[in-house]
Amino acid sequence: MIAIVDYGMGNLRSVQKAFEKVGHKAVVTSHPREVEAADGVLLPGVGAFGDAMFHLHELGLVEAVKNFAEQDKPLLGICLGMQLLFTTSEEHGHHTGLNLISGHVKRFKGDFKIPQVGWNSLNLKREHPLLEGVKQDDYVYYVHSYLVDPTDRNVILASSDYHGEVPGVVGYKNIFGIQFHPEKSSAVGLRMLDNFGRMCKEGVLL
Amino acid sequence: MLTKRIIPCFDVKNGRVVKNVSFLTNERDAGDPVELASYYEEAGADELVLLDITASVEGRSTMMDIVRRTAEQVFIPFTVGGGISSVEDIREILKAGADKVSMNTSAVKNPQLITDGAKRFGQQCIVVAIDGRYDQAKGDWEVLINGGRTPTGMSVIEWAKKADSLGAGEILLTSFDQDGQKDGYDLPLTRLVSEAVSIPVIASGGAGNKEHFYDVFTEGKADAALAASIFHFKETSVGEVKSYLKKKGVPIR
Numbered sequence: 001m002i003a004i005v006d007y008g009m010g011n012l013r014s015v016q017k018a019f020e021k022v023g024h025k026a027v028v029t030s031h032p033r034e035v036e037a038a039d040g041v042l043l044p045g046v047g048a049f050g051d052a053m054f055h056l057h058e059l060g061l062v063e064a065v066k067n068f069a070e071q072d073k074p075l076l077g078i079c080l081g082m083q084l085l086f087t088t089s090e091e092h093g094h095h096t097g098l099n100l101i102s103g104h105v106k107r108f109k110g111d112f113k114i115p116q117v118g119w120n121s122l123n124l125k126r127e128h129p130l131l132e133g134v135k136q137d138d139y140v141y142y143v144h145s146y147l148v149d150p151t152d153r154n155v156i157l158a159s160s161d162y163h164g165e166v167p168g169v170v171g172y173k174n175i176f177g178i179q180f181h182p183e184k185s186s187a188v189g190l191r192m193l194d195n196f197g198r199m200c201k202e203g204v205l206l
Numbered sequence: 207m208l209t210k211r212i213i214p215c216f217d218v219k220n221g222r223v224v225k226n227v228s229f230l231t232n233e234r235d236a237g238d239p240v241e242l243a244s245y246y247e248e249a250g251a252d253e254l255v256l257l258d259i260t261a262s263v264e265g266r267s268t269m270m271d272i273v274r275r276t277a278e279q280v281f282i283p284f285t286v287g288g289g290i291s292s293v294e295d296i297r298e299i300l301k302a303g304a305d306k307v308s309m310n311t312s313a314v315k316n317p318q319l320i321t322d323g324a325k326r327f328g329q330q331c332i333v334v335a336i337d338g339r340y341d342q343a344k345g346d347w348e349v350l351i352n353g354g355r356t357p358t359g360m361s362v363i364e365w366a367k368k369a370d371s372l373g374a375g376e377i378l379l380t381s382f383d384q385d386g387q388k389d390g391y392d393l394p395l396t397r398l399v400s401e402a403v404s405i406p407v408i409a410s411g412g413a414g415n416k417e418h419f420y421d422v423f424t425e426g427k428a429d430a431a432l433a434a435s436i437f438h439f440k441e442t443s444v445g446e447v448k449s450y451l452k453k454k455g456v457p458i459r
Contacts, residue, residue, distance in 0.1 A: 013303045017278045032333075046328040050270045054312040080328075104313055112428060115330055115375060119459040120208045139209065139459040141283060143375075162208055184283045184305065186247060 002026040003038035007055040018183035019069045024197030032064035040200025041068050045080030049091040074199045082177030100175045103150035113165050115145040120160040128157045133191045140185040207458045208422045211252035211430035218261045221268040235371040240275045247282050249444045258288035270302050277303020284410045292375040296323045311351040324373030334369040336456035340391040347402050363402050370403040388414030396426035416450040
């Protein structure tokens with residue numbers, strides 16, 4: 001069973017329906033115990049970093065997600081949920097994240113359209129079970145104003161180009177992040193969610 | 207590379223697609239918005255816009271049901287517009303599964319709604335729709351509200367900039383002069399707005415053939431192009447437009 005963490009932010013229904021579509025059962029929950037006991041955890045999120053951490057703390061979910069991650073079971077953050085996995089963010093101030101992957105979250109800077117909205121092609125950097133069936137230059141749907149800057153760039157499994165390299169998929173041990181929206185990226189995104197679902201069932205390779 | 211988006215749009219009234227959609231008439235239910243949404247995902251649409259033109263309360267709850275069903279079956283982003291005038295309305299539609307909401311008249315009347323919506327749900331889901339008409343005397347485009355019936359005296363470019371600074375995530379720009387004319391998007395207007403704001407601009411109104419999409423992405427500097435009847439009446443298809451644009455060197459999925 002996959003637990004989709006509900007902390008009052010984000011469109012949880014889409015992710016849940018996407019898992020259903022590819023044959024994986026997912027429950028939406030805000031109970032720390034249910035999160036810790038799941039086979040896999042999905043941390044969704046839209047909105048602001050600081051608010052998200054505030055709500056996670058308030059619901060006792062920061063510890064639950066960290067405890068879950070320590071069990072070496074697959075944890076996947078999507079969009080803001082991916083950014084929350086990192087150490088700090090500069091979104092509206094300075095905020096501390098879950099620090100499951102070392103690195104920072106920074107805003108796009110430059111004379112171009114922000115947020116990045118739309119379909120961008122993926123540059124695959126490493127082979128990974130999460131990317132099984134995903135091809136070089138496959139398109140995925142992004143909407144974001146902030147991007148992650150991992151301390152170890154080797155955690156970047158796939159990236160896109162938007163006025164510089166944008167980490168699209170990251171992976172460190174059993175912790176994964178997807179900056180774009182797989183649940184809105186049609187067949188390519190559904191394939192990745194299916195991959196994650198299978199990793200949850202079979203247990204992740206470290 | 208980030209690609210330009212092609213966005214089919216359809217009007218929904220009391221749970222049905224209003225305009226005749228010629229290619230679905232026989233074997234399938236022509237009027238079901240969810241079927242149409244699935245069709246367009248298959249056809250390669252990058253996003254969808256569903257406009258609720260229902261006035262009644264019953265129609266409203268029917269629309270919610272459509273949003274829910276669309277979210278269950280469609281795995282590309284979709285925006286819902288029409289009759290959204292409070293943070294509570296936004297919440298309801300997003301909760302039902304829409305990715306973005308589009309606001310027009312209500313944003314003009316209550317610009318704070320843009321800021322409140324963006325703060326609560328994130329900038330990315332707040333689309334400000336602007337209907338503009340060229341005013342020859344002023345040599346500028348004026349914002350119209352209430353479906354084009356009410357002139358506001360506001361400049362489109364100024365309002366677009368303000369919407370951007372208030373926290374809008376995208377501008378959906380419709381040329382009232384070009385809408386329904388099928389002789390191309392309003393290129394000067396689209397370009398002026400696109401250059402004036404720091405957020406993406408979706409051009410709307412006037413698409414009549416595939417060349418018009420090329421023009422609006424190049425000369426018009428649009429980030430996305432919306433069209434309705436040209437797709438619904440099968441004058442061209444999303445696929446045909448996309449392969450034409452690709453051949454011309456426009457970044458397209």
